[in-house]
Amino acid sequence: MAPDPSLNDLDARLKAARGKPDKDRVPRGRGTQSGLGQGLRIGIEMVVSVAVGAGLGYLIDDWAGTSPLFMIVFLFLGFAAGIMNVLRIVRGLDEAVGLGRAMREKAERDERENDTPAPSATKHTDG
Numbered sequence: 001m002a003p004d005p006s007l008n009d010l011d012a013r014l015k016a017a018r019g020k021p022d023k024d025r026v027p028r029g030r031g032t033q034s035g036l037g038q039g040l041r042i043g044i045e046m047v048v049s050v051a052v053g054a055g056l057g058y059l060i061d062d063w064a065g066t067s068p069l070f071m072i073v074f075l076f077l078g079f080a081a082g083i084m085n086v087l088r089i090v091r092g093l094d095e096a097v098g099l100g101r102a103m104r105e106k107a108e109r110d111e112r113e114n115d116t117p118a119p120s121a122t123k124h125t126d127g
Contacts, residue, residue, distance in 0.1 A: 042089055046082040053078020 057074030061067045092106055 038089065042086050045085045045089070049082035049085060050075065050078045053081065 053074040053076070054071055056078075057068075057071035060070040060074070064070065088102070
């Protein structure tokens with residue numbers, strides 16, 4: 001039994017209506033991460049960074065016999081590292097290793113999305 005010509009016509013019209021898939025299209029926004037996913041990531045990064053800092057401080061205190069000096073110092077360092085990670089996530093700079101590289105890649109990505117030149121990372125001096 002031959003396929004119904006109306007089905008072939010329907011298939012052709014559907015393909016024409018859908019158009020070609022745009023493979024080069026860059027999604028706008030901060031990627032595919034949902035708000036819930038980003039919130040959970042921020043919470044986990046904060047807890048883990050503080051816990052790692054406190055754990056390292058505890059181990060150094062146990063080894064050096066200076067309880068609780070290093071635990072307190074590394075607890076604050078872990079908190080500061082957690083805050084820096086959260087700021088990188090919120091600003092959208094978390095895809096690349098190193099803050100300078102991440103800022104350059106973000107500027108290039110913004111330039112491609114907006115079709116405007118990105119500010120130069122080098123300073124120009126007159127004279």
